[in-house]
Amino acid sequence: MAIITLTSDWGLKDHYIGAVKGAILKKMPDANIIDITHNIASFEIEQAAFVVRNSYKYYPKGTVHVIAVNTEESEVHPHTVIENEGQYFIGTDNGIFSMIFDEKPDKIFELTIPQDSDYYTFSTRDRFVKAAIHLASGKKVEELGSPKEKLLEKILLHPVIDNNLLKGHVIHIDNYQNLITNIKKPLFDEVSKERKFSIFFRTYEIKKISDSYLDVPVGEILALFGSNGHLEIAINQGNASGLLGMITKDAIRIEFY
Amino acid sequence: MAIITLTSDWGLKDHYIGAVKGAILKKMPDANIIDITHNIASFEIEQAAFVVRNSYKYYPKGTVHVIAVNTEESEVHPHTVIENEGQYFIGTDNGIFSMIFDEKPDKIFELTIPQDSDYYTFSTRDRFVKAAIHLASGKKVEELGSPKEKLLEKILLHPVIDNNLLKGHVIHIDNYQNLITNIKKPLFDEVSKERKFSIFFRTYEIKKISDSYLDVPVGEILALFGSNGHLEIAINQGNASGLLGMITKDAIRIEFY
Amino acid sequence: MAIITLTSDWGLKDHYIGAVKGAILKKMPDANIIDITHNIASFEIEQAAFVVRNSYKYYPKGTVHVIAVNTEESEVHPHTVIENEGQYFIGTDNGIFSMIFDEKPDKIFELTIPQDSDYYTFSTRDRFVKAAIHLASGKKVEELGSPKEKLLEKILLHPVIDNNLLKGHVIHIDNYQNLITNIKKPLFDEVSKERKFSIFFRTYEIKKISDSYLDVPVGEILALFGSNGHLEIAINQGNASGLLGMITKDAIRIEFY
Numbered sequence: 001m002a003i004i005t006l007t008s009d010w011g012l013k014d015h016y017i018g019a020v021k022g023a024i025l026k027k028m029p030d031a032n033i034i035d036i037t038h039n040i041a042s043f044e045i046e047q048a049a050f051v052v053r054n055s056y057k058y059y060p061k062g063t064v065h066v067i068a069v070n071t072e073e074s075e076v077h078p079h080t081v082i083e084n085e086g087q088y089f090i091g092t093d094n095g096i097f098s099m100i101f102d103e104k105p106d107k108i109f110e111l112t113i114p115q116d117s118d119y120y121t122f123s124t125r126d127r128f129v130k131a132a133i134h135l136a137s138g139k140k141v142e143e144l145g146s147p148k149e150k151l152l153e154k155i156l157l158h159p160v161i162d163n164n165l166l167k168g169h170v171i172h173i174d175n176y177q178n179l180i181t182n183i184k185k186p187l188f189d190e191v192s193k194e195r196k197f198s199i200f201f202r203t204y205e206i207k208k209i210s211d212s213y214l215d216v217p218v219g220e221i222l223a224l225f226g227s228n229g230h231l232e233i234a235i236n237q238g239n240a241s242g243l244l245g246m247i248t249k250d251a252i253r254i255e256f257y
Numbered sequence: 258m259a260i261i262t263l264t265s266d267w268g269l270k271d272h273y274i275g276a277v278k279g280a281i282l283k284k285m286p287d288a289n290i291i292d293i294t295h296n297i298a299s300f301e302i303e304q305a306a307f308v309v310r311n312s313y314k315y316y317p318k319g320t321v322h323v324i325a326v327n328t329e330e331s332e333v334h335p336h337t338v339i340e341n342e343g344q345y346f347i348g349t350d351n352g353i354f355s356m357i358f359d360e361k362p363d364k365i366f367e368l369t370i371p372q373d374s375d376y377y378t379f380s381t382r383d384r385f386v387k388a389a390i391h392l393a394s395g396k397k398v399e400e401l402g403s404p405k406e407k408l409l410e411k412i413l414l415h416p417v418i419d420n421n422l423l424k425g426h427v428i429h430i431d432n433y434q435n436l437i438t439n440i441k442k443p444l445f446d447e448v449s450k451e452r453k454f455s456i457f458f459r460t461y462e463i464k465k466i467s468d469s470y471l472d473v474p475v476g477e478i479l480a481l482f483g484s485n486g487h488l489e490i491a492i493n494q495g496n497a498s499g500l501l502g503m504i505t506k507d508a509i510r511i512e513f514y
Numbered sequence: 515m516a517i518i519t520l521t522s523d524w525g526l527k528d529h530y531i532g533a534v535k536g537a538i539l540k541k542m543p544d545a546n547i548i549d550i551t552h553n554i555a556s557f558e559i560e561q562a563a564f565v566v567r568n569s570y571k572y573y574p575k576g577t578v579h580v581i582a583v584n585t586e587e588s589e590v591h592p593h594t595v596i597e598n599e600g601q602y603f604i605g606t607d608n609g610i611f612s613m614i615f616d617e618k619p620d621k622i623f624e625l626t627i628p629q630d631s632d633y634y635t636f637s638t639r640d641r642f643v644k645a646a647i648h649l650a651s652g653k654k655v656e657e658l659g660s661p662k663e664k665l666l667e668k669i670l671l672h673p674v675i676d677n678n679l680l681k682g683h684v685i686h687i688d689n690y691q692n693l694i695t696n697i698k699k700p701l702f703d704e705v706s707k708e709r710k711f712s713i714f715f716r717t718y719e720i721k722k723i724s725d726s727y728l729d730v731p732v733g734e735i736l737a738l739f740g741s742n743g744h745l746e747i748a749i750n751q752g753n754a755s756g757l758l759g760m761i762t763k764d765a766i767r768i769e770f771y
Contacts, residue, residue: 001544005532011296011432012269012526013304015311015485018262018293022315029317030258030289032544036532039525042433043494047527054529058536058639060543072471120469122484125315175525176556212634214586227636228529237557268553268689269526270561272568272742275519275550279572286574287515287546299690300751329728377726379741382572 002136003032003059007052008068008124009040016122020068023129028136036065043070045154049099050172052089054228056100061086064132068124070094077152079111079123081131081144088135090128095154109145159183166191166254168231173248177239181252183231188254195256199223201233202244213237259393260289260316264309265325265381266297273379277325280386285393293322300327302411306356307429309346311485313357318343321389325381327351334409336368336380338388338401345392347385352411366402416440423448423511425488430505434496438509440488445511452513456480458490459501470494516650517546517573521566522582522638523554530636534582537643542650550579557584559668563613564686566603568742570614575600578646582638584608591666593625593637595645595658602649604642609668623659673697680705680768682745687762691753695766697745702768709770713737715747716758727751 004024010016017038024031036055040048048069056065064087071092073079080093084105089097097105113134115127131144159168159182168183179201199206210216210224213236221240226232233252234240241247261281267273274295281288293312297305305326313322321344328349330336337350341362346354354362370391372384388401416425416439425440436458456463467473467481470493478497483489490509491497498504518538524530531552538545550569554562562583570579578601585606587593594607598619603611611619627648629641645658673682673696682697693715713720724730724738727750735754740746747766748754755761 003539003543005535007532009432012294013296013298013308014294014429014431015308016432018264018291018308018312019315021262021291021293022312022317022320025260025289025291025320026315026317029260032539033291034532034535034539034547035292035549036535037526037528039527041527042496051527051529051532055532055536058533058540060536060540063536063539072469074471117484119482119484119486121481125484172528174528175523175530212586214588224635225633227631227633227639229633266689269551270553270555270565271551271686271688272565273689275521275548275565275569276572276741278519278548278550279569279574279577282517282546282548282577283572283574286517290548292549329726331728374741376739376741376743378738382741 001030001032002028003034003063004132004136005034005036005059005063005065006038006068007036007040007048007065008038009042009044009048010038010068012038016125019122020125020129023125024132027129027133031136040069045069045094045096046099046156047172049096053100056087056089059087064088064090064135066124066128066132067091067096068128069096071123071128072121073123079127080148080151081109081111081135081141083107083141088141090131092123093152095152097151098153099156104150107141108148108151109141110148112145157182159187161187161191164256166256168252170246170248170250170252171230173241176234177241178226179233179240179244179246179250180226181231181233183252183254184229185225185231188225188231192256197254197256199252199254201250201252202246204244258287258289259285260291260320261389261393262291262293262316262320262322263295263325264293264297264305264322265295266299266301266305267295267325269295273382276379277382277386280382281389284386284390288393297326302326302351302353303356303413304429306353310357313344313346316344321345321347321392323381323385323389324348324353325385326353328380328385329378330380336384337405337408338366338368338392338398340364340398345398347388349380350409352409354408355410356413361407364398365405365408366398367405369402414439416444418444418448421513423513425509427503427505427507427509428487430498433491434498435483436490436497436501436503436507437483438488438490440509440511441486442482442488445482445488449513454511454513456509456511458507458509459503461501515544515546516542517548517577518646518650519548519550519573519577519579520552520582521550521554521562521579522552523556523558523562524552524582526552533636534639534643537639538646541643541647545650554583559583559608559610560613560670561686563610567614570601570603573601578602578604578649580638580642580646581605581610582642583610585637585642586635587637593641594662594665595623595625595649595655597621597655602655604645606637607666609666611665612667613670618664621655622662622665623655624662626659671696673701675705678770680770682766684760684762684764684766685744687755690748691755692740693747693754693758693760693764694740695745695747697766697768698743699739699745702739702745706770711768711770713766713768715764715766716760718758
């Protein structure tokens, strides 16, 4: 059974979800439509990229991911379909794809199939669904458009290494208000060389990386590598973002000694 | 695979969704249950009608739409099942159906099948699911109740035409805070006769209808016909409702000259 | 088609839902994944137990319910799988299971299968999914762990009976702000012996139990046995919790005479 996932900033109260699911099911009544999220903040492609990036690798080959955030097409932001490691991604190349993949994906095409209506404001319903059905039916991605050399690069700030210092920042605040940073475990290990360290943020200092939230008493601050490999500042059963007064883009600094 | 959609004002945090999905799956384990929305504001049948109206036509024939808003039955508001263009709609005839369909639907029946419990407050779980399974199994709608001549009419305010003037109002504010009005493209074209025009709302005036949100710079006001054919006031990547101070039922006026 | 339900406190905006659904579909592409809710308040196992308790009995035999609230494992809170009346429940035995089942469930096992990653903060993705696939494939629950005699008991306050008096409290406030109490119909009938009664809460008194919200005019207070058998205080089309100033754990008292 073909799997088509949806990631959008539509919210849950309008007709957008209902219309797109209908358009899929009309052409493929047994499609397994999977809601990844429809609660991306309006137009926030960084947030959408973070969610897709941390979800897609768990899906089987052949899965089609429709990404419906900032979909309006323009000359600089063409509708695009990507094949990578046997999965497909349909959306608008507004920079989001460069934030989803670490390396250039296997195949990139600019969509050239016509859309199904005269309206230009609901590309997902009128064009992406058509491409998704094509791929979910096992047809070739090559038939959907013309090959494209590269994706629009949206520069994400990477952590900065300065000998004994590793500087990063918060890139995502999750539902528990955990602060997820852009420092990942392999980089930490590389700089650390098993030395001692202190993690600084605002007026706080942590000297240890925990394995689990339960490693500290309820209400205490901890640092750990979260389930997607990112260094995370959290409070056991508490709201780190609110209680520490930290938000996205706030700095975190690790000193090794 | 049978498709059953759900539209409700249950919200997402209670057991109502879980119980209804279970009741469906117990009788039809491979049903494709599609959430259209569960975030209709409590008891707001206009909002529910708007969402169903703009979703259902995209679904394949045979789809069963369960509409669970203000479902309590009374003599004036009977439980009702409708067949229209090969699709089915189950709900309470509290006026909502007259707002979903432009014309009298193909078949209307008052539900007479007994319900499954002694409780009268969860008709969806205890009665509508039974009707939905019946229809999704390919059985006849005629077996569910007795034919009914007409639906309860809930009068929606239609746009008013006054020679060179077209007056409408905002009927829906979507997740992006776009202001969706009750003026649709065919009516606009009919009154316009390709004349010039000005669209007035609050203290604003727009002299052009855009094709896409991107036709104006970020942060600027525009008017366009949205993907469901309704005239819409929006701000490119901004929140029109909040920034213009406009809400549902606020007036919009178009002068042709 | 195998049914796997998800109940969590992940919220809707992160990658947690997407990752878990992917992990399920990678191993079982035609699984029917059912969202019960992802909007349990963070760490609130009472609320999660209430939702699962009032949903699960509607599902067919063979259904696997994954309960992802407070999943972190410890010696006192082991990962656990339960079989009851032909359905399966996977989660952490932090007291939640004792609030879901009235009596000791048919079979209890402590999970001993290894998890799929080195991270200890996302047990649902890395361990529960594996157990769920095992069960959804029709394999034996006995192969997942070692038998366990009993569940961690979390004491819920039960109603107190004092001859002519029945004292309970609010245990859940639903999306309509109805106040759902821990007094159920069989207990009420047993104490009542068909006598007259007054229901007291705050400064209010009700002398009647309604069959339906419509039994009183719009805006008036009523009491009824809700669709899950619990005594409920509501306002017809109004928000009882906000308007009466009552919240979870607030007392309700019934005098019979």
